[in-house]
Amino acid sequence: MKTNRKDLKAFLSERRDLIGPEAHGLSRPSGQGRRAVGLSQQQVDKLTGRKQNTYARLENGRYPNPPVDYLVQVSRLFGLNEQEWATLCRHAGIGDPPFPLNPSSGLEVPGVWQEAVDGIKHPAYVNDASWNLLACNDAFADLFPNGQVPANTMRWMLLDAGGRHMLLKWKTVWAPLVLPQLRAALALRPEDQTLLQIAKEVTNDPDLAPLWDGGGAHIHPDGDERPIHHALQGPGHVTMCAAQPLGSPGARLIILIYHPGETKQHTRVPMLRARRTS
Numbered sequence: 001m002k003t004n005r006k007d008l009k010a011f012l013s014e015r016r017d018l019i020g021p022e023a024h025g026l027s028r029p030s031g032q033g034r035r036a037v038g039l040s041q042q043q044v045d046k047l048t049g050r051k052q053n054t055y056a057r058l059e060n061g062r063y064p065n066p067p068v069d070y071l072v073q074v075s076r077l078f079g080l081n082e083q084e085w086a087t088l089c090r091h092a093g094i095g096d097p098p099f100p101l102n103p104s105s106g107l108e109v110p111g112v113w114q115e116a117v118d119g120i121k122h123p124a125y126v127n128d129a130s131w132n133l134l135a136c137n138d139a140f141a142d143l144f145p146n147g148q149v150p151a152n153t154m155r156w157m158l159l160d161a162g163g164r165h166m167l168l169k170w171k172t173v174w175a176p177l178v179l180p181q182l183r184a185a186l187a188l189r190p191e192d193q194t195l196l197q198i199a200k201e202v203t204n205d206p207d208l209a210p211l212w213d214g215g216g217a218h219i220h221p222d223g224d225e226r227p228i229h230h231a232l233q234g235p236g237h238v239t240m241c242a243a244q245p246l247g248s249p250g251a252r253l254i255i256l257i258y259h260p261g262e263t264k265q266h267t268r269v270p271m272l273r274a275r276r277t278s
Contacts, residue, residue: 003093005061011091012059015078016044048073058092066092075101082247097249099188100129106189106250109134113245113253122257123238127153129185129250130194140256145231154182155198158208168227168235171207177224179208180216188250221254228258236260 017037021028026043039047044055050070057063058074071092075085085101100106106129114135117124123143125136131154141147144166150156156163157178167174182202186195202208222242229235241255 003061003064004091008061008088008091009059011084011087012074012078015080015084016041016059019078044074044077047077063092065094068094068098072101082249100249105129106248107132109245109248109251117253120255122255124253124255125149125153126245126251126253128248129189130192131155131185131198132194134251142232143228143230143256143258152194152198154178154185154195155201158182158198159201159205166229166231168229173226175208176211176216177221177226179211180219181221183216184219185250227262228256230258230260233258233260235262 016039019038021039041056082105086097089097113126117135117137123140125140126134132152141149164170202212221240224240228238237259238256243253245251
């Protein structure tokens, strides 16, 4: 992936101008020449402990394949959020970020997501990067006996007795596809204590341990169709739509389109594509 020099320079210089040197115990240069609005390039080198002109090379697009740890230093110094962190990585030529910038990222979403979920007619919910339930609508609660939604959807799908009963064909359809999602979540957050505990319990479960050891590559449910027992409407199938809140890497919005009946009696909707214009 090539460095986008023009956009990288504009992005970094704009963010650098927002950081006053006084906030880091530094003074503004006094002498001849152009004076920086915020931190100078040399001051960024000092604050990141790098050799002179390291930051100038980065900002000017003359630092091919910069180390990720250096990009992290600059991002945290400049107070970037997750979307800006992604922007820096892409403009610097390393592609998508290899991990979230901040440990708390993915563990919270803006409160307006509850209102957004409430406005969806199908069962819908938002979980964080640890698969804890953050928001859901009434249609989602109706799936469960007495409307008792799970606190953690990953734990419920894999380890809860009620989940194994409700998720029809659990051992052959659900578990083999959910376990790779747990692996993928741990790859993104290898120190997440909630996920580590779930993985530990999985390896001790006689039904799950062989599937876990066997691996798997399925990492997201978008477009999948799986059998389920609706607490109010009985057996059926759900088609799953998955999306990610952009500011919360690892969090997920899941919409479940429920079709009643033990056998599939509906036609899969074709892929959506933009219309060609002549």
